[in-house]
Amino acid sequence: MLDLNVFYRLAAAIGIGLIIGMQREHTYSDKDDRHPAGVRTFTLVALVGAISALLSDQMQGLAPFVTGFIVVGMLLMASHISFAIGHRPQEGRPVVSSDGITTSVAVLMVYLLGAVCWYGRLLEACVIVVVMLWVLMAKDQLHSFAQKLSKEDILATVKFAVISALILPFLPNQAFGPPGLEVLNPHTIWLFVVFISGIGFVGYVLIKLVGPGKGIWLTGLLGGLASSTALTLNLAGRSRENEDYASDFTLGIVLSWAVMYVRLYLICIFLSGALAKPLVLPLLLPVVPALGYALFLKIKEVRNHRQKSADFTNPFKLLPAIKFGLVFTAVMFVANAARVYLGSGALLACSFLGGAAEMDAVAFSVIDMNLKSGLGVHELVLALLFASLANTLTKGALVCFLGAKSMRRPIIPAVVLICAVTGALIAFYMGN
Known part of the structure; x- marks a missing residue:
């Protein structure tokens, strides 16, 4: 046939x-x-x-x-x-390239x-x-990009390859800790370190390709899709060595915060389609002030036309990423300890502590409780709001303590606006 x-x-x-x-x-x-x-x-x-x-x-x-x-x-x-x-030269014909x-x-x-x-x-x-x-x-673009790279850039690439491809696969992917608190997973902790370093590396590549201004806010958008906390840590740390671009770093960070809420909403409705309508207001309303303030920062930057240095330092700094990975682990350990020892009655406190480190973990936990343990939608919404409030405060603190001095004043309005909207939502849901 x-x-x-x-x-x-x-x-x-x-x-x-x-x-x-x-x-x-x-x-x-x-x-x-x-x-x-x-x-x-x-x-x-x-x-x-x-x-x-x-x-x-x-x-x-x-x-x-x-x-x-x-x-x-x-x-x-x-x-x-x-x-x-x-095409020998003695034949009298030029060598054709x-x-x-x-x-x-x-x-x-x-x-x-x-x-x-x-x-x-x-x-x-x-x-x-x-x-x-x-x-x-993309022959011309790739050759141009390769010519822009320095020895330090290539060395940074090698370092990133080492920590991601050579170290990560050999770490045990097993949780350790006291009974009920098995959250100390070396593979997960190092993956978060790689994640933070990777955001900085991708951002630096974008900066080399499209220039510092556009590259930074593009990094903010992409970083928000992955982890706004890791993005905030990375950009805040880099601003100390590139203070001329502090306003661009601030814009990138605020954009990542806005994208984080959209990403979180999509994750939640993917896990449970029934949550699509109840989570529209609590997860998408904070996007409005974040994007509005980001637009304000962009307009302000365009009006200033301040001359900036053409140099931009390489982003690969492993030690800060390791330090934050340890802090992230400690916060997650405390949050899980509160959940285990204080019980489900302390859901909001546990969500607040967990949100200080990472929103996704809180979202996965409360949705799982909603699907398997009968957690009400009202309690789920409040848990996510408390987690997002803690997350915003944590990221604002990271910028103030780790970022350049010139970032502190412009980042505070973003924190206040988002926290005000989140606080109003908390008051509304707690009153109903």
């Missing part, structure tokens, strides 16, 4: 070869230049990759696939040798993607193609 699935996979491989081939063809500035491959070659190589994988599948061996890969590689090598011989081995590597990648298509991993193949197209098309 005719198996249409076979033709579907081969067609996917052909499509990938066409897309990559057209992109490479478009980069050839001179039509008389010789290059290792064009749109036709890319298409055929993708098809060869899929067919060689098909033959390997039928023969239950890797020989056809490996042979095809070697043949394609040898053809590319022959093409480069022929190109070099045909090419794109090095980028196209050849792309050909080999397309061969492998053809095989990926044959094995039915079409989504993975599409993702890889998108990444390939971005890398191939």
Whole structure:
């Protein structure tokens, strides 16, 4: 019988070869230049990759696939040798510049993607193609970014790789502590350290790409999606060494606070769709003053037009991240101790203590109690409000104590506005 699935996979491989081939063809500035491959070659190589994988599948061996890969590689090598011989300086013709081995590597990648298509991993193949197209098309931007990096930046990258890829996997992912208080998990604690350092690292990359002003508030938006507490700690600490950008740091921090409420609301309704309506007011109303004040800070910054230093220090500071990781652990331990020893009657106190460290943990806990233990929606809302109040106060204190002096005055109105709205909501729910 005719198996249409076979033709579907081969067609996917052909499509990938066409897309990559057209992109490479478009980069050839001179039509008389010789290059290792064009749109036709890319298409055929993708098809060869899929067919060689098909033959390997039928023969239950890797020989056809490996042979095809070697043949394609040898053809590319022959093409480069022929190109070099045909453009010798003594022939009186200028040496035509090419794109090095980028196209050849792309050909080999397309061969492998053809095989990926044959094995039915079409989504993975599409993702890889998108990444390939971005890398191939962003040549100037990537080279420019690489030239902007200093030795300290590269060293910071190595350090971040060490703490995330070499240390984290070897830490025990097991909770320790007294009975009922098993919250001291080395893997989780170090993950939070990596998280804080990672926010700073990503933010620094954004700053290098789009400039300090835009990079900082983009970091605030992205950091708010991950952890506004970690983002606040990182930006506040960096402001001491980059005080010219204190106003930008303040804007980024306030934006992260606003995004935190939106993220928390989405998490809650994902865990329990029935909470979508009851949590609109308590979790989304504080976003209004946060975004309003962020807009005020931006307008004020635009009007000032203050000259800033072009230098921006590298963000990688491991010791502050470790210190905050320990503080985070201590607060979580105290919050869980209050929950265990004071009982469910101390829910608001426990939520307040837990929110001082991280809102997500409180949200997960109270929603779990709502689904499994019959905790009322009214009590759940109050618990989240008390947690968010403590969280805002904690982050404001972090900015005041760890940030540059010039950040203290502008951050206080943000804390007051958000806490005022949260306090009014607490009074409203406690009165009903």
